[in-house]
Amino acid sequence: MSEPGEGALYVVATPIGNLDDLSVRAGEVLGRADLIAAEDTRHSARLLAHLGIRASLLSLHEHNEAARVERLREAVAAGQQVALISDAGTPLISDPGFRVVRELRDAGLPVVPVPGPCALVTALSAAGLPTDRFLFEGFLPARSGARRNRLEAVSELPVTLVFYEAPHRIRALLEDVGVVFGEREVVVARELTKTFETFLSGSAGQLVERMAADSNQTRGEFVVMIAPAAERARETVASLAAEQLLTTLLEEGVGSKQAAAITSRLMGGRKSDWYQRALTLQGR
Incomplete structure (x- = not known):
């Protein structure tokens, strides 16, 4: 002060x-x-x-x-x-x-x-999604390819994702969200604190259909929120990443014991388990 x-x-x-x-x-x-x-x-x-x-x-x-x-x-x-x-x-x-x-x-x-x-905090407070951890990404790229790449980069994070979007791109964004996130819950907040304030929730595909049926739902400024990745999905991704690391180390000529030690240190899990997995991969 x-x-x-x-x-x-x-x-x-x-x-x-x-x-x-x-x-x-x-x-x-x-x-x-x-x-x-x-x-x-x-x-x-x-x-x-x-x-x-x-x-x-x-x-x-x-x-x-x-x-x-x-x-x-x-x-x-x-x-x-x-x-x-x-x-x-x-x-x-x-x-x-x-x-x-x-x-x-x-x-x-x-x-x-x-x-x-603050629009993002206002939206989160009434969206009904977890707020203990969230990632604010602001506005995503205008082009679909770059936008999908960014969405995919954060798709498995264990946090609620928050974006801003303009009315002329809201349907295109939701279409890309549908491709990347499938049926995961999405909440869209529109015209916050104004007369026509609206919260829509459902899958991205469902929200696109609602906007197609009612063009008023594409007006105003938007906060788009996506539910965190499910625990099982995150565990699966982590397991696949660890196995890929182990496989790459073995392909590069690193010995089984050393590859297992590196994988355990970087990705978690017991070294002995990764050693047994390395022997299996080499035998294959």
């Missing part, structure tokens, strides 16, 4: 839909800010007008962030109160701001978080 009269960068979370979700503290910070760095100044101007706040706005988005760093650093160093906001939710979460925060921290200047709405 910065001292009174001291310059600071405040990273302020703003509503993702319902404007009443703006915290009292966030409103106070925005109200006293000398400068507000906003992802889209036109969008943020509407929020500030709703709050009755007049402040200097500076655009800060993915295409100009590097060029804005010095100006914001100078403003904070000069004692100004600067607020960083995105179009909706918590800045830096799939939104610009990383370079600014990193540079100001490296310069020894105060960076103060003002917590509040």
Whole structure:
């Protein structure tokens, strides 16, 4: 927390839909800010007008962030109160701001978080999927091939998977999810905290059918969540990987005992069991 009269960068979370979700503290910070760095100044101007706040706005988005760093650093160093906001939710979460925060921290200047709405946390809280461990991947690649490769890379992780997606790609994403994950449970959250907030759950194929039958379900911004891999599936993958390692070591000329020791150390299991398996593979 910065001292009174001291310059600071405040990273302020703003509503993702319902404007009443703006915290009292966030409103106070925005109200006293000398400068507000906003992802889209036109969008943020509407929020500030709703709050009755007049402040200097500076655009800060993915295409100009590097060029804005010095100006914001100078403003904070000069004692100004600067607020960083995105179009909706918590800045830096799939939104610009990383370079600014990193540079100001490296310069020894105060960076103060003002917590509040975040789409991924909001979605997880009401999805009915495990939340003790989750992996947030943000937006996946736009092309199907690259998107499927990324989905396959995380498909057997023992965590709930979370993605963001835009309306014009939501059906294509779900089609790829169906190819990679089959019948695994998927929950799609749409228009969070807004009038038409919706949670849909089922297999990816079922969700594609529901969207095809009701085009309204493809409107808005989306959080897509996929259930963790089943324990048996993870064990099977781990076992196959260990056997592949053992086989590769033997094919490369590593002795049975050494191959068994390496496999046991890297993949788990008893060395004696892997030694017996190595002898079987060699006999085959």
